[in-house]
Amino acid sequence: MNLENRSHNSPLTELIGILRQRRGVRPIIARFAAAGIVVPVGAMFLYTLGLLPVQVLLAVVLSGWLCWSSGRMELQRDSAAEAARRSSLVATHTLDAALLVGAGLFCHLVWELSSAVMALAVAAAMTNYLAYYSGIAFLKSVPAPVRAASARSMVELDHAFLATGSIWGAEREIVLGLSALGLLAGQPEIGLAAAVAGGNCYWVYKSAHFWLKAGLQ
Amino acid sequence: MKALVIAAGRGSGFNGHGPRSHKTLNPVWGVSVIERILAAFPPLEELVVVTGYEHEQLEEALTGMFKNRVALRFVHNRSWERGNGLSVLAAREALSGEDSFLLSMSDHVFDRALVEKLTVTSPPHQGCLLAVDRDLPGVFDLGDATRVRLGGDDTIEQIGKGLARFDAVDTGVFFCTPALFDALAEAVSRGGESLSDGISVLCRRGTMSARDVTGCLWQDVDDMRSMEETRRRLWQRVAKPRDGVVSRVLNRKISGALTRLIAPLPVQPNHVTVFNLLLAGCAGVLMASGHLLAGALAAQLYSIIDGVDGELARLKLRGSWFGAWLDNLTDRICDWMIISGAALSVAGGGSSAMAWILLSLALTSNVAYRSGMDSLLVSGSLRTLAAGDGMLRRAEKWFGEREMVFGMTHDVYLFILALGVAAGFPLATLAILIVLETLWWLAKTTQARRALPSATYAEYLQARKLEKFNESRKQIAQLAAH
Structure with a gap:
């Protein structure tokens, strides 16, 4: 009876609307997917010839991974089965965390920067992970009556969320992109700090905007 | 939908031992009984509360409690010390124009599942639907419960506290049509002033039905013992x-x-x-x-x-x-x-x-x-x-x-x-x-x-559309057959 109430379903509709608004950006990133493979391979070749510093190689690998994985997620949106897309997304975010923490480890242990860089890398990985997990948490926390009443919206939301990985869309690009820029500029601490600050500010702003608008806090 | 809550009585069961002057304001695990009632109801257009004993204090407390949560309307019953049927009758004007409404006592705690079961269909034409519990051994203080004898097709044959033979007990939650007011008026004209008297009139007309809500949470909170039992029952539902x-x-x-x-x-x-x-x-x-x-x-x-x-x-x-x-x-x-x-x-x-x-x-x-x-x-x-x-x-x-x-x-x-x-x-x-x-x-x-099956999102959507198409085709065929 009350299951079909609009106030129950509106946050789902609201979120789907927000996710739809930024769908236009995705194909542009998808076009860089090929570059995500070609450029790191080229960079590795240059590195073996001694023409490229190692931190630049790391930056290229990070940004190449970002482009390739984003493109892959976009391509999988309508072609892959639910289970395959879901497990591939988990693997993508696990590798995100491994790459960010790995970059910190490299800077601390090999490049001999202070342990602060490692702490910043962990914070950047956590920022990226929480941005991703906030989507899962949203799906998990949908009240049972809403879930039962709006199966169609739930699937659409899950689909839209799974196609992008992070619920608001740009946290991953901000965190991985700024970390790569920091490495490229030879200032990994600044890059990672900017990634943590930028990723969190964007996430907090978007989340607050959503929850206040949805009126469900 | 509107709901009616009868909160005119004094709550003598507590004998002044209750934490608050009105039993509906007594907190059970930090939440008052009436807040729990409102939480169990579906989103309401208006909540009509019939007040009587110390009505000004109660109205003030409820206005503060439900501010920005639900539209409240108070109806004061000056004859609150007489039967509770008069309190229901006092709300007749406040509920005029409604096809159906929910009715609850103010000292009953129940869960949303009970209301959902009760309102899954409309009440009988010119009648009422009462939520009843058939699990008699599970009823707390069976001696004090209002007993219900059922007939065929879930109609209620008789209701009252003194029934010797009965099949279920009254949970205190009703889904009514305005016919209840006519029945109450008839009962009052014959000297019966309780809600059970009005319900008995509907029983005689054959328009009083029961809805089995066995297994749902409900409890009458009219003294300290039943308050403890309510706390216990609510706690049992908390486990994950x-x-x-x-x-x-x-x-x-x-x-x-x-x-x-x-x-x-x-x-x-x-x-x-x-x-x-x-x-x-x-x-x-x-x-x-x-x-x-x-x-x-x-x-x-x-x-x-x-x-x-x-x-x-x-x-x-x-x-x-x-x-x-x-x-x-x-x-x-x-x-x-x-x-x-x-x-x-x-x-x-x-x-x-x-x-x-x-x-x-x-x-x-x-x-x-x-x-x-x-x-x-x-x-x-x-x-x-x-x-x-x-x-x-x-x-x-x-x-x-x-x-x-x-x-x-x-x-x-x-x-x-x-x-x-x-x-x-x-x-x-x-x-x-x-x-x-x-x-x-x-x-x-x-x-x-x-x-997991290899269904894609597109396949899922296609399946849903086909399902809808098949449903409408069936409906058209049924209409054509008639």
């Missing part, structure tokens, strides 16, 4: 069905006692969530600074208190979408703080590089493990699909049967970590957890990909 083994054996016992202790206080579930975040931070700092036992105890305490916010939310009806989301997110932050503390404690032995490598591996495997567990296995849409469409029924069966048997739930993970750290083996414990998490993730991902 999918708890891990550590939660069942240890955590819930302590968290339950804590929840019952703080429930009457003005503490909100989100306060507990934030407190727990600080506690996990302390656990991490204590471990990292070499205080392994204290850190481990704080980590286990965090795991215990992690259950309190949910229990408190369910008990005090303070559950919210945002609160559940925040709780899920803070759990992940807390996990990382505790894992970081445990990994960095290894650096105390002089192996800084090892600590950082361990931390990297532990965090990465935790991302895979938790994301895999929550995204791959317990995500909402898969369960919805499984339940609603049958497309993923096999997957749902798989989750239900195997998740708790083989899955390393949050409470188990934290318990192993705390135990290992307390014993002075953070390195070995984290190494074991990393291996277990990675193996678990690989195994579950492989199994899930086999168990």
Whole structure:
């Protein structure tokens, strides 16, 4: 009876609307997917010839991974089965965390920067992970009556969320992109700090905007 | 829809021992009876409350309580000391124009499931529907209950406290049409002033039906004994069905006692969530600074208190979408703080590089493990699909049967970590957890990909459209046949 109430379903509709608004950006990133493979391979070749510093190689690998994985997620949106897309997304975010923490480890242990860089890398990985997990948490926390009443919206939301990985869309690009820029500029601490600050500010702003608008806090 | 609540009586059962002057304002686990009634109702157009005894104080209290939550309308019954049928009759004008409305006593606590069962169909034409409980041995204080004798087709033959032969008892919640007012007027003209007298008129007309709500929560709260029983019954509904083994054996016992202790206080579930975040931070700092036992105890305490916010939310009806989301997110932050503390404690032995490598591996495997567990296995849409469409029924069966048997739930993970750290083996414990998490993730991902069907989103949509098409085709065929 009350299951079909609009106030129950509106946050789902609201979120789907927000996710739809930024769908236009995705194909542009998808076009860089090929570059995500070609450029790191080229960079590795240059590195073996001694023409490229190692931190630049790391930056290229990070940004190449970002482009390739984003493109892959976009391509999988309508072609892959639910289970395959879901497990591939988990693997993508696990590798995100491994790459960010790995970059910190490299800077601390090999490049001999202070342990602060490692702490910043962990914070950047956590920022990226929480941005991703906030989507899962949203799906998990949908009240049972809403879930039962709006199966169609739930699937659409899950689909839209799974196609992008992070619920608001740009946290991953901000965190991985700024970390790569920091490495490229030879200032990994600044890059990672900017990634943590930028990723969190964007996430907090978007989340607050959503929850206040949805009126469900 | 509108609802009518009869709150005119004095509540003599408490004999002045109740916490508040009106029994409907008495708090049960920190939430007043009338707030619980409102929470059980569907979203209402208006809540009509009939007042009588000390009506000004009650109206003032309810106005403050329900401000911005529901439109309130008070009807004052000057003859409140007489039968409760007169109180219902007093609300006739306030409910004029309504096809149907809900009616409840102000001293009954019931859950939403009861109202949902009751209102699944409309009340009988020119009649009423009463929610009844057929589980007679389970009824508290059966001697005081209003008894119901049922006839064929769930019609009510007779109702009253003095019935010797009866099939069910009245739960105090009705789904009515305005015919109730005519029946009450007829009863009053014959000298009967109670609601049961009016219902008896409908019974004689054959328009009074019963809806079996056995199994749903309901309890009359009219004295201190029934108040205790209500608290007990509400507490029984708080338990989470999918708890891990550590939660069942240890955590819930302590968290339950804590929840019952703080429930009457003005503490909100989100306060507990934030407190727990600080506690996990302390656990991490204590471990990292070499205080392994204290850190481990704080980590286990965090795991215990992690259950309190949910229990408190369910008990005090303070559950919210945002609160559940925040709780899920803070759990992940807390996990990382505790894992970081445990990994960095290894650096105390002089192996800084090892600590950082361990931390990297532990965090990465935790991302895979938790994301895999929550995204791959317990995500909402898969369960919805499984339940609603049958497309993923096999997957749902798989989750239900195997998740708790083989899955390393949050409470188990934290318990192993705390135990290992307390014993002075953070390195070995984290190494074991990393291996277990990675193996678990690989195994579950492989199994899930086999168990889940290969339906894409487009195929799902197509199936839904076909389903709708087939439904409308059937409807057209049925119409044509008639």
